[in-house]
Amino acid sequence: IYSVCSKFHSIYKHSTMASIRVTRHVEGDIETKANEKVVHFQRHATGWHNVHGEPDKKEYLREDLEDATLSDGGLTECAVVPEGSAGRAQLLLVSPMRRTLQTATLSFPHLMHDIPWLALESLREVTGMHPCDRRLPIPEHVETHSHVDFSLVADVHDPMYQKYTDMGTREPDCDVMVRCREFLAYLQTRPESEVVVCTHSAYLKVLFNDIFADQPEEDRNCEIRSYILTFPEAE
Numbered sequence: 616i617y618s619v620c621s622k623f624h625s626i627y628k629h630s631t632m633a634s635i636r637v638t639r640h641v642e643g644d645i646e647t648k649a650n651e652k653v654v655h656f657q658r659h660a661t662g663w664h665n666v667h668g669e670p671d672k673k674e675y676l677r678e679d680l681e682d683a684t685l686s687d688g689g690l691t692e693c694a695v696v697p698e699g700s701a702g703r704a705q706l707l708l709v710s711p712m713r714r715t716l717q718t719a720t721l722s723f724p725h726l727m728h729d730i731p732w733l734a735l736e737s738l739r740e741v742t743g744m745h746p747c748d749r750r751l752p753i754p755e756h757v758e759t760h761s762h763v764d765f766s767l768v769a770d771v772h773d774p775m776y777q778k779y780t781d782m783g784t785r786e787p788d789c790d791v792m793v794r795c796r797e798f799l800a801y802l803q804t805r806p807e808s809e810v811v812v813c814t815h816s817a818y819l820k821v822l823f824n825d826i827f828a829d830q831p832e833e834d835r836n837c838e839i840r841s842y843i844l845t846f847p848e849a850e
Contacts, residue, residue, distance in 0.1 A: 634846075635799065635826070635827065635844055635846055635847070636844075636845040637827045637842050637843070637844055638842065638843045639840075639841070639842060639843075640653050640841040640842050640843045641841075642699075642702075647808050647809075648845075650845060650846045650847070651808070651843055651845045651846070652802065652805075652807070652808055652809065652844050652846075653702060653808065653809040653810070653841060653842070653843055653844075654802070654809075654810050654811075654812055654841070654842055654843075655700065655701060655702060655704065655809075655811045655839050655840075655841045656812050656814065656819060656839065656840050656841070656842065657700075657718065657719070657722065657811065657812065657814070657837070657838070658814070658815065658816050658819060658834050658835070658836060658837065658838055659685075659689075659710075659712075659714040659715045659717075659718040659813060659814070659815060659836065659837070660685050660689035660690070660692040660693050660714070660717070660718045660721075660722075660836050660837035661685065661686050661688045661689035661836040661837070662683040662684060662685055662689055662714040663680055663684060663685075663686045664677075664680045664683035664714075664745070664747035665683075665686070665836065666688070667680065668680075668745075668747070675744075675745040675747060676744070677746065677747075678746050680745075680746055680747040681746040681747065681749050681751070682712055682713045682714075682746075682747065682748075682750055682751045683712075683713065683747040684714060684717060685713075685714055685717045685718065685721075689714070689717075689718070689837070690721065692836060693717070693718055693721035693722045693837060694721065696722040696723070696837065698723075698725055700722070700723075700839045701723050701725075701726060701811050702809050702841065703809050704726065704730060704807075704809050704810060704811045705730055705808065705809055706733070706805060706807040706809075706810045706811070707726055707730060707731070707732045707733070707811045707812075707813070708735055708798075708802070708810060708811070708812045708813070709732065709733070709734050709735070709738065709812075709813040709814075710734070710735070710738040710739045710740065710813065710814045710815060710818075711734040711735070711738075711739060711750060711753065711756060711765060711768050712739055712740060712748075712750055712815070713756070715738075715813045715814060715815065716734075716756060716759070716760045716763060718813055718837060719732070719811070719813040720760060720762070722813075722837070727762045728762055732762055732763045732764060733763070733767060734756070734764065734767065734768055735767060735768070735801065736767075736768050736769070737795070737797040737798040738794075738812065738813075739775075739794075739814075739815070739818070740815035740816075740817055740818055741785055741786045741791055741815070741817040741818060742773075742775050742776045742779060742785070742786050743775070743776060743778070743779025743780050743782070743784060743785045743786050744779065744783075744784070744785050745785075749776040750773040750775075750776065751773075752771050752772050752773075753765050753768055753770075753771050754771065788825060791817075791818060791821040792821060792825050792826060794818075795818070795821060795825075795826045796826070798822075799826070799844075802844075803846050816834060816836075819834060
């Protein structure tokens with residue numbers, strides 16, 4: 616894994632995604648330029664895997680926490696998210712995991728059926744070893760979250776979890792970085808200038824540490840942080 620990661624880092628240094636500039640967005644900022652997007656990144660609310668696993672890491676191995684749902688506390692966190700946290704979002708992108716789907720749905724009910732909601736596999740949590748990070752089959756999510764478009768998720772069943780579990784490892788950062796780049800490349804193609812992205816803590820750490828090289832302070836469950844992403848201008 617190390618040699619593959621090292622090769623990836625070498626390639627990445629010369630990629631256009633490495634040129635993305637990230638600045639904090641505050642309410643009242645001027646209109647974005649054609650190559651900029653305002654992105655409201657939300658970490659999912661507290662899940663039962665957080666409740667049990669953070670005090671005792673062995674609890675992350677529990678099968679009954681598969682594709683973990685929100686805890687009672689997590690449901691409360693979503694209920695108090697200010698409506699204005701989504702700004703003037705024209706698109707919502709979400710990880711196809713139960714806790715992120717629940718978080719986005721409960722945090723932004725006013726956006727349901729008003730703007731496109733798209734699930735992206737590239738936004739899912741770091742996976743492998745922990746059943747809480749094993750995705751349920753897509754038809755189960757479609758049944759409970761019919762307002763979300765899952766057409767961009769290629770595999771009905773989780774294609775990633777068992778791969779890393781069989782290797783006896785969690786998904787390495789270099790593989791997560793590939794997914795981060797896929798997400799950013801897709802985001803760049805979208806016409807919307809303001810977007811909500813609901814994803815996971817470990818994923819966000821890789822995105823900000825290794826892609827943006829601008830990791831902020833530790834995030835909290837259900838927290839929303841807003842940034843302006845400036846993409847390289849087309850040559």
